[in-house]
Amino acid sequence: MPGPQAQSAEDHLFREYDTGSFFDEMFEAPGQPRPYYARVFQELGGMALSQFEELRELADFSFLLQGITFTVYSDGRGTERLFPFDLVPRIVPHSEWDRIERGLAQRVRALNLFLQDVYGPQRILKDRIVPRSLVYSCRHFCRQMIGVDVPRGIYTHIAGIDLVRDSRTGEYLVLEDNVRTPSGISYVLENRQVMTRTLPRAFQLHEVLPIDHYPAELCQILRMISPRGGEHPVMVLLTPGIHNSAYFEHTFLAQQMGIELVEGRDLVVDCDIVYMKTIHGLTRVDVIYRRIDDDFLDPLAFRPDSILGIPGLMGAYRAGNVALANAVGNGVADDKAIYAYAPAFIRYYLGEDPVLSNVETYLGSNPEHLCYILEHLPELVAKAVGESGGYGMLIGPAASHAAIDEFRERLCANPRNYIAQPVIALSRCPSLDSRTGRMAGRHIDLRPYCLFDGEKVIIVPGGLTRVALKPGSLVVNSSQGGGSKDTWVLRGET
Amino acid sequence: MMLSRIADSLFWMARYMERAEDTARILDVNYHMMIEESPHAIRMRWDPLVAITGEQERFAALCAQATPRNVFEFLAFSPENPSSIVQCITSVRENARTIRDRISRELWEDINSLYHEVTRFNPEEEMAVGPHRFCNAIRFGSHSFHGVADDTLPHDEGWNFLQAGRALERAEMTARIVDVEYHKLVEAPASSDTAGTHQWMAVLKSVAAYEFYRRQYHVRIEPEKVAELLVLHAQHPRSIRFNIAAIQQSLRAISGSGPEAYADEAERLTGKLHDSLMYDRIEDIFARGLHAFLSDVQKSCRSIGEHIARAYFYYAVVA
Secondary structure: OOOHHHOOHHHOOOOOOOOOOOOEOOEEEOOEEOHHHHHHHHHHHOOOHHHHHHHHHHHHHHHHHOOOEEEEOOOOOOEEEEOOEEEEEEEEOHHHHHHHHHHHHHHHHHHHHHHHHHOOOOHHHHOOOOOHHHHHOOOOOOHHHOOOOOHHHOOOOEEEEEEEEEOOOOOEEEEEEEOOOOOOHHHHHHHHHHHHHHOHHHHHOOOEOOOOOHHHHHHHHHHHOOOOOOOOOOEEEEOOOOOOOOHHHHHHHHHHHOOEEEOHHHEEEEOOEEEEEEOOEEEEOOEEEEOOOHHHHOOOOOOOOOOOOOOOHHHHHHOOOOEEEOOOOOHHHHOOOHHHHHHHHHHHHHOOOOOOEEOOOEEOOOHHHHHHHHHHHHHEEEEEOOOOOOOOEEEHHHOOHHHHHHHHHHHHHOHHHEEEEEOOOEOEEEEEEOOOOEEEEEEEEEEOEEEEOOOOEEEOOOOEEEEEOOOOOOOOOHHHOEEEEEEEEEOOOO | OOEHHHHHHHHHHHHHHHHHHHHHHHHHHHHHHHOOOOHHHHHHHHHHHHHHOOOHHHHHHHOOOOOHHHHHHHHHOOOOOOOOHHHHHHHHHHHHHHOOOOOOHHHHHHHHHHHHHHHHOOHHHHHHHOOHHHHHHHHHHHHHHHHHHHHHOOOOHHHHHHHHHHHHHHHHHHHHHHHHHHHHHHHOOOOOHHHHHHHHHHHHHHOOOHHHHHHHHOOOOOHHHHHHHHHHOOOOOOOHHHHHHHHHHHHHHHHOOOOOOOOOHHHHHHHHHHHHHHHOOHHHHHHHOHHHHHHHHHHHHHHHHHHHHHHHHOOOOOO
């Protein structure tokens, strides 16, 4: 097999690759791959540019054929676009994963305990670990959930925890918790499938841990929380419908788990029992894996204008006749201001030190922090606490004076609604620059998916590696021009 | 266990696919017959094509007169015409998308690639080269759809809704083809026998029954015989009788009712129509008037569709 050295300088994918001043996932020094990347470097580096381009087209075609696209309506015709997929895998050696896994398990357990507590005895508020006002002012805190007995005490059946690697220390940090309806797992599973077809040889060089048991594990948890028990509860996945940007994922998961994909109009509640409308009459539903936000679940309990939801669903849920995953009201745990207290939850509920640290966070609700934020806004990343998907965010160093001034006004008007963090120099991973046809360092993050069955946390090895494909960009969200990569957790160290 | 919404989507997915295929067949065959004819005949023949698809009003609102070009565009590409081939294929895919967890991956990928193929055609280019290439792609796409569906879906209730949708659309389409062609003949008798023969050959070809007719009757093309084949034949897959029988079979499979009973109004109407197609002779039908008979068939088809929806798809609000 010809190595990169055998290629002439002109057609080498990694020619002029610059690791910059960042932690590079692939190279420990310019031209020097890390031990666990050596074989992939050999494989890709030995490839002609045209050959790599062919593989990329093959991968794209595979996504197009399966309809893994999203629709852009800006041109009036509704053009379908692919989520950009980059063929260079993100590789995590086993020891590194081991630490991540321990940190995530601990964090998910603590978040679940926090939710049990905050909708139950509220010990953590009485002990003044978290300010009561911060919890009660959270937009996603749900009073209707106080005192509700959720099946098996599970709130966070599925959690997506966003991690970044800080270039200064090389350490992984938790950037964000997502415990409402985190999405993206279907891309993890599809990326892997496309990758094994596109670069089969690279897989033979390593022992990559499999991930395709995710749907079965999730299905097992859904089965466990059925209020009626029994071997064959009726389980459904509730989707907002075909126009939702995660619709592909909803169909994918329903199909993989062999459960019914339903829309609000397929369900009806009568006497606190949920039914679905079948061709032979009404059938009782036991478990709903809902991918609709709290606000839209039930027009009687929440937004009255919701046409996606099911009138009476909250009544059935509170009566214990149907289980929901995730629980209602979880947004209080992934609020970006509450996030700052997650390490405190771990200490308070588990009596352990956090394995994974938070990013240093300044709260608008804290007067001292607020002063600091206002003084240092041009150096900070500021975020609205209840938003996701990269919306409501200001990246100080990249923002114009006008944008900073405007943000400052919004911040002063409602300080509780904002937090700020220092800019983290995210690690980079080589990714194809479509303009030059060569590799360039692009910033990445990692979202592992954690399942919780009330006792143990199950994490499929890896997760979704998102990559900011625009040169220099730190924003990895797909809505902001981000793409994704396959993530390999190795059985060993190389 | 099958959600009503899913049954509804399967039923309509098949109807739209059939509508696309039938429109493509009609367009293709008539266009090629037309280019062998005089300009006068061309004007005579393009309006009825629109009539067969039941979209005369919409067409009239868009175009002053029927030219080969605007009829082609209207039937094949027009976004203004919900029954245009491209719109039908888009609807097939939209329906498939809402139930893609319930159909096989193969079927979804087949539909998805047909959609991408169809939307990649450039209308200007196709109108320059004629409809054959485009219509062929639709025909292949429809055959592939049914082949993949038969081979990869379980033959359960859902599959039966798919069969019923296709058969209902096809029965209605065949009724309209025969009706419109006959009407045309009565209104403006063909200038010569040859022209008449030509016209009926086109009808037979558009429903893939030309060779079969030759083998069956061994005579020159006679309008009555063509009507007999397309209305009453028990085995030709595009005859009205064949398709009504297929609907009956599917509905019985879904409801579980035997030959001695019917479960709902849709089954009763289907059975009644099937009996008349089985026991009436073509002479009886002509004696009563073919147009009246075919109008009744079309009316029954619409009723059957409504009653299928009422029995299986719609739910009254639970009090």
